[in-house]
Amino acid sequence: MSKPALVIVGAGMAGTAAAYAAVSAGAAVTLVYDRAGATALTSGALDLEPWDAPLSFEHAKHERDAGRDAELTAFLAALGFYRRGAAEPKSTCVVATASGVVRSAFGADQALLDLSPLAGKRIAVADVERDDWDAPLLAKTLAVSAWAERTGTSFVPVALGLLRSGHERRIAPYDFAALHDEEARRRSLAEAIEAAPGVADAWLFGPWLGLEPSTVTALRAVVPLPLGETLSPLGGPAGARFEGARDRLLQAHGVAVVHARVTRVEARGPRFALALDADAGGAEARELEAAAVVLATGGVGAGGVTFTWSRPGVVSGFELPISAPVALALDGETLGGGGSLYGPSLEVLGLGALERVGIACDRLGRPVGTNSPQSGLFVAGDAVAGRPRTMLEAALAGLAAGNVAVRG
Ligand SMILES: Cc1cc2nc3c(=O)[nH]c(=O)nc-3n(C[C@H](O)[C@H](O)[C@H](O)COP(=O)(O)OP(=O)(O)OC[C@H]3O[C@@H](n4cnc5c(N)ncnc54)[C@H](O)[C@@H]3O)c2cc1C
Known part of the structure; x- marks a missing residue:
């Protein structure tokens, strides 16, 4: 019997964790990505919640992740260079920045x-x-x-x-x-x-x-x-070490990697078709087919969600640059797009809104808020609305999505 085919879009922490979980659950996985995301900018610290700026999230604690500890530990070990605090689960690492801040982190790049x-x-x-x-x-x-x-x-x-x-x-x-x-x-x-x-x-x-x-x-x-x-600065060696570890993990687990931009995810009966952009090398645009799809496309910082200004401080619209049967949401409200004269005001919401906007999902990463919800479609990591933007949130969400996508 052939393995269930899963396509994951995105090769940051969330997409990598989803690939790891799905392969471990017996799926044939293709991972598509086109450029570096937030994970490649990592400082090297592994946090569950943002360490410096508590934001207002829908659910601050990780009730969804109960029982995922062993899998998370195995995934971090498979990545080969992250560790957690010595006496799990409560102890943390203490790390320093190059500007003299000392702070705790749940885990860290082993080079720190x-x-x-x-x-x-x-x-x-x-x-x-x-x-x-x-x-x-x-x-x-x-x-x-x-x-x-x-x-x-x-x-x-x-x-x-x-x-x-x-x-x-x-x-x-x-x-x-x-x-x-x-x-x-x-x-x-x-x-x-x-x-x-x-x-x-x-x-x-x-x-x-x-x-x-x-x-x-x-x-x-x-x-x-x-x-x-x-800790590393933006674009420093910690991000490069993540990318090297990710590439080794994906290769060792037999994940097929495609370097391309996904422009559309469309349900065709019980399956999905993904349209891939022509790559810079001139290869033809093409399609992939899958039984299930995980969108781990990142947030505003990585271009997974885009926005335009209508006037300074006022966003005219947040958009998902991929056509897909999902809806964007901010602070629990689905963003209809074009419904009001002006979009969300960052002057009112604060810049933190850029870290809260994302795809509306339930706690298992299944899209909600559309007229035609598709079973078999999952979202993980910074792409999800109202979840903390952290490495461990991305890892946990990716593991959950990879598991549910394969095991149901
Ligand atoms: C400067 C900075 C510092 C940070 N510091 C910390 C920290 O100290 N501790 C901490 O825990 N977290 C930190 N974070 C947050 C953490 O890095 C992110 O929450 C996490 O890496 C998100 O991972 P992700 O996989 O969801 O998204 P990303 O890593 O952004 O990955 C998105 C992926 O999607 C792909 N993609 C997007 N659209 C498409 C498309 N259409 N087609 C194909 N591929 C697509 C991109 O190529 C990329 O591979 C920091 C983030 C930043 C930006």
């Missing part, structure tokens, strides 16, 4: 330095002569953070001569990180740490420890002290 087991210790901040990095100032800022003061943790700048040429002062963190994927550079980094005065219990670096997860693993194998990075 988890400060939680280092509470009360002395941490060396690598003093490297890069233009975007001021180790003495960062060490001072981290030392006066509420977490450091509460736990009695100290931070000290320690000079490390890591630069090989003047231009390495200015290249992007992504490119500087890539240099350390080379074995010779990695070795000299380890030697520099060994030669530095032994004043600390751990090392905190900028986001420079490789685009490959194996780089930090190799460093940790030879450096006796804990070491790791701060």
Whole structure:
């Protein structure tokens, strides 16, 4: 008997989790995506709720996800480089930004330095002569953070001569990180740490420890002290490490990947037809067929939902750039499109509305609010209206959608 065929649109955290769950449930999966989304911009922190700005969501807690813990852990392990807080489920990692914020996270990219087991210790901040990095100032800022003061943790700048040429002062963190994927550079980094005065219990670096997860693993194998990075900036190495891990996971699980833009999802009897745009290489536009579809197309930030201004501060309309039997919603209201003179006012709703608008769904990710709801169509991640925009929300929603799409 042939496997049920599922098409997933989107290769961020949600689409990747949906593919993992669906393949694990025995489906033949094709994943279509056309560009990087929010996940490729990740800081490296895995949050369930936005850590800094509580928004007003329909349901703040994750009642839908009861029982999904083991699957989430297995998925993160399959991704190969994320971990969760040490004593699950309540403990969290503690991570630092390059501007001196110390905060908790449910989990993190393994290349990050988890400060939680280092509470009360002395941490060396690598003093490297890069233009975007001021180790003495960062060490001072981290030392006066509420977490450091509460736990009695100290931070000290320690000079490390890591630069090989003047231009390495200015290249992007992504490119500087890539240099350390080379074995010779990695070795000299380890030697520099060994030669530095032994004043600390751990090392905190900028986001420079490789685009490959194996780089930090190799460093940790030879450096006796804990070491790791701060959170990544936009487009930094944490996003690149996610993309590498995702590609390896999809390949290992036999997911067929198509690089194309989906322009239409249409029900044809009990099945779906997806129209794919011609790709930049000139290949013909074509169609895919599927028994079920997961839309993991991201939110406004990733272009999964678009909007236009009618005048400054007032949105004339939110739109889904794919033609599909779904409806957009904001704060529980379905957006009819064109029904009022002006659309939603961001001056009234606040910019947070851009993070709440999405496809109207029930708690299993099934679209609601249309006249012709289609069974077999699911939505996950930032594409869903009124759910937190976080990595773990996307992962949990993707796992749920992948499971329900295959198992029903
Ligand atoms: C700057 C920034 C920092 C963040 N920091 C954190 C953080 O510290 N902690 C945290 O937990 N979360 C953070 N987030 C949020 C988190 O990154 C997102 O919630 C999560 O990555 C969303 O994943 P997703 O799979 O739903 O969407 P995305 O990653 O946006 O993926 C969308 C996918 O859909 C594809 N796609 C869209 N339309 C089409 C189409 N028509 N055809 C084909 N493919 C299509 C895109 O190519 C892409 O692959 C941050 C987000 C941003 C932008």
